[in-house]
Amino acid sequence: MIxxxxxxxxxxxxxxxxxxxxxxxxxxxHGKHAxxxxxxxxxKQAPMLQPGGQFEVVWKAxxxxxMGAFTVEPLRxxxxxxxxxxxxxAGLTSVVGLLSFALPEREVHGALYSASINLLDLICVxxxxxxxxxxxxxxxxxxxxxxxxxSCCAVxxxxxxxxxxxxxxxxxxxxxxxxxxxxxxxxxxxxxxxQSVADNGEIAAGxxxxxxxxxxxxxxxxxxxxxxxxxxxxxERLFRAGRLDQRPSGEANHE
Amino acid sequence: MSNSxxxxxxxxxxxxxxPGLGPRSARRAVLHMVKKRALLMTPLADVLAEVAVTVxxxxxxxxxxxxxxxxxxQNPKRENGEICVIxxxxxxxxxxxxxxxxxxxxxxxxxxxxxxAIGPDELRIxxxxxxxxxxxxxxxxxxxxxxxxxxxxxxxxxxxxGDVRVSTLAQGVPIGGELDxxxxxxxxxxxxxxxxx
Numbered sequence: 063m064i065x066x067x068x069x070x071x072x073x074x075x076x077x078x079x080x081x082x083x084x085x086x087x088x089x090x091x092h093g094k095h096a097x098x099x100x101x102x103x104x105x106k107q108a109p110m111l112q113p114g115g116q117f118e119v120v121w122k123a124x125x126x127x128x129m130g131a132f133t134v135e136p137l138r139x140x141x142x143x144x145x146x147x148x149x150x151x152a153g154l155t156s157v158v159g160l161l162s163f164a165l166p167e168r169e170v171h172g173a174l175y176s177a178s179i180n181l182l183d184l185i186c187v188x189x190x191x192x193x194x195x196x197x198x199x200x201x202x203x204x205x206x207x208x209x210x211x212x213s214c215c216a217v218x219x220x221x222x223x224x225x226x227x228x229x230x231x232x233x234x235x236x237x238x239x240x241x242x243x244x245x246x247x248x249x250x251x252x253x254x255x256x257q258s259v260a261d262n263g264e265i266a267a268g269x270x271x272x273x274x275x276x277x278x279x280x281x282x283x284x285x286x287x288x289x290x291x292x293x294x295x296x297x298e299r300l301f302r303a304g305r306l307d308q309r310p311s312g313e314a315n316h317e
Numbered sequence: 318m319s320n321s322x323x324x325x326x327x328x329x330x331x332x333x334x335x336p337g338l339g340p341r342s343a344r345r346a347v348l349h350m351v352k353k354r355a356l357l358m359t360p361l362a363d364v365l366a367e368v369a370v371t372v373x374x375x376x377x378x379x380x381x382x383x384x385x386x387x388x389x390x391q392n393p394k395r396e397n398g399e400i401c402v403i404x405x406x407x408x409x410x411x412x413x414x415x416x417x418x419x420x421x422x423x424x425x426x427x428x429x430x431x432x433x434a435i436g437p438d439e440l441r442i443x444x445x446x447x448x449x450x451x452x453x454x455x456x457x458x459x460x461x462x463x464x465x466x467x468x469x470x471x472x473x474x475x476x477x478x479g480d481v482r483v484s485t486l487a488q489g490v491p492i493g494g495e496l497d498x499x500x501x502x503x504x505x506x507x508x509x510x511x512x513x514x
Contacts, residue, residue, distance in 0.1 A: 074432050080336055110500045113465050141465055142502030145488075146509065148472035155469055162432060291429075291436060295473070302476070 064130075065122045068092050069137065071178060072115045073162040077103055083111060085132060086162055087119055090175045094165040097121050097132035107134075112141035113158045114182055143186040152296040153185045153195060159290030160199075164206055164280055174205040192300060193253060193260040199272040200254065208232070208279045210271075212255050215239055226250050227271050229278070248274055269297055377448070379424030379441050381406050389422060396420045398455040402445060402474065404428055404462060412460060420458075423448060428466040429473055442474060449481055456482040463488050463506070 070089030078084045083102030088094050097119075101107055116138040123130030144150040157178060165171065181198045184191040203209055209232070214221045216233035225237035226247035234250055235243075249267035253260035260268075273293070281289055325347065332343035350358040368383065375387035382388060389395060399420030403409050409422050425440045437443070449457060457478055461467040463486075475483045489507030490499065499507075 076432075109463075109503065112502070115502075136500065139500060139502035139505075142488075142505040145463065145465075145468040145506070148476075151465070151469055151472060155465060159432065288434070290432070291434070292469075295469075 063122060063124060064126055065120065066092060067118070067120045069116065069118050070095070071158070071161075071175075071182065072111060072113050072117060072134075073158045074113060075102070075111050079103075083108075084129070085111060085134070087117065087132065087134075088161050088165065088175060088178065089119065090172060091170060092121070093169040093171060094161070094167055095121060096167065097123075097130045099132050099134060110134075110136045110139060112139065114140040114144070114154045116140070116179070116182075140182055140186050149189075149296075149299050150185050150191075152292065152299045153191060154182060155292040156290070156296040157181060157185075157195070157198070159292035160202060160276075163287070163290050164202060164284065171205050174201060177201050192265050195296075196254070196260075196265055196268040196272065199269070199276065203272065203275055203280065206280060208275055208283075210234075210275065212250060224250055224255070229274055232275060232279070266301075269300075273297070378422050379406075379426055379444075380409055380422060394419075397452060399458060400445070400448065400452075400454050400456075401458045401460050403460050404467065404470075408460065408462075418458075421452075425461075425470070428461065428464075428470040430466050437473065437477075440470075442477065445474065446477055449478060454481060456484060459483060459485045461485070 068089040068091050070087040070092075072085060073088050073094065074086040076084045078098055081103050082098050082100050084096060085099050085102065086094060086096050099107065099111065102111055111134070115136060118135040118137055120133045121130050122133075140154060144154050161178060177198055181191065181194050184194050200210060210227060211231075211233045212224065212227065214234060215224060215236035216228055216231060217239040218236060220236045220239075223236045223238060224234040226235040226240050226244070227233070227250045228235055229246070229248050235247055240247055248271040250271065251260070251264040251267045252258035253264045254268050254271070258264070276289055276293070281287060329340065329343045329347050332338055332346055333340045335343075338346065350361065371383040372381060373383070373385065374380070375382055375390055376385050377390045378387060380387040380389060384391075396419050399418075400423050401412060401418055401420060402423045402425060403412065404425050404427060406424055409424055412418055412422070423441065423445045425442065425445070427435055427440055429435055429437065429440070445457075448454065457474070459471040459474060461471045471485055487510055489503065489510050490496070496504065
């Protein structure tokens with residue numbers, strides 16, 4: 063019998079028969095892992111098995127390649143803290159939706175795990191989390207092999223005046239080298255490289271850029287599935303909440 | 318299985334697919350029906366055959382009944398100004414057991430789910446919006462489950478409804494509940510919804 067113990071964030075719950083559920087947990091040392099929780103659909107366990115919650119999990123299986131079974135002990139519930147706030151709820155569902163969508167099974171992503179925990183905690187306690195969310199999407203791309211190279215201009219190698227990102231290479235382009243391609247390039251806003259305090263317009267532009275690479279790079283590598291609709295709902299809600307000044311153009315309809 | 322007849326085996330197999338029943342309890346149920354053939358089995362078979370033909374979803378609210386419009390939608394004693402939105406028919410039955418709500422219902426047929434790619438059009442949300450507009454509704458009560466998906470759906474519907482008064486069910490300590498046995502999420506919700514005595 064194989065057994066390990068870890069801590070993780072619950073990403074998804076699906077019913078399995080009458081009493082059990084299959085859960086997907088993003089763990090610190092074992093990556094995204096699925097397993098059956100017996101009795102998970104029952105009155106006692108179902109309320110605590112909400113996406114975004116943090117659990118201590120024990121996974122057991124006879125063979126490594128089996129799905130195995132989890133026993134879960136709740137460490138921190140986040141659902142109750144965000145349910146009344148539609149924006150925070152949208153943020154949490156977008157984070158867990160993207161993780162569930164993008165992470166490969168059983169592959170460790172320690173840095174992304176820490177960043178995800180920090181972001182989820184931030185969503186629960188403060189309204190100033192959209193910038194952290196933007197940086198988290200950049201780290202998600204980075205961890206999955208689609209990182210943006212924003213250190214210097216792809217054309218000249220300059221490190222100053224960086225204003226655009228090439229939609230094809232994901233590399234930065236300086237403003238004076240953009241030339242006639244300016245309209246086809248994606249915006250590189252200073253907050254993406256930690257050069258300024260973000261305002262609403264900047265975060266909007268940043269989400270346009272990360273959205274492009276999530277959709278055009280990441281999704282096709284996963285069998286061309288559509289991005290989770292939760293991300294689109296989050297972006298829309300951010301605009302409606304008046305957090306962002308402009309709607310990022312080029313956001314595809316993922317519903 | 319080693320019963321005396323293929324038909325009986327088939328009946329047990331079908332019964333075992335019902336929620337709450339396994340092969341063993343299905344065998345017991347079938348044996349019970351055989352013993353009470355006139356009293357139970359024949360009437361049950363008749364009603365099953367009849368309902369299988371007549372059962373349908375209410376065209377208005379999504380409840381199930383044996384006519385195009387369900388009993389609740391047809392009932393003139395029901396108040397017209399309030400619509401209670403629930404996820405499934407089982408939730409409607411739970412609400413009706415309380416005898417508290419005297420308005421109309423709207424069964425969504427599920428919740429928005431990014432994971433399962435269920436969007437507004439897969440649910441009865443467009444129909445709800447039409448009803449609110451056409452039936453002079455003054456309040457929409459969102460009685461959706463206190464889950465991430467349930468509340469995501471509730472916020473989405475609230476955004477779509479515009480000027481109509483929208484309310485949700487309270488969340489907190491259940492009647493007869495002991496604090497020691499509650500999860501921290503429920504206690505958080507209960508504290509946030511505390512009221513002055």
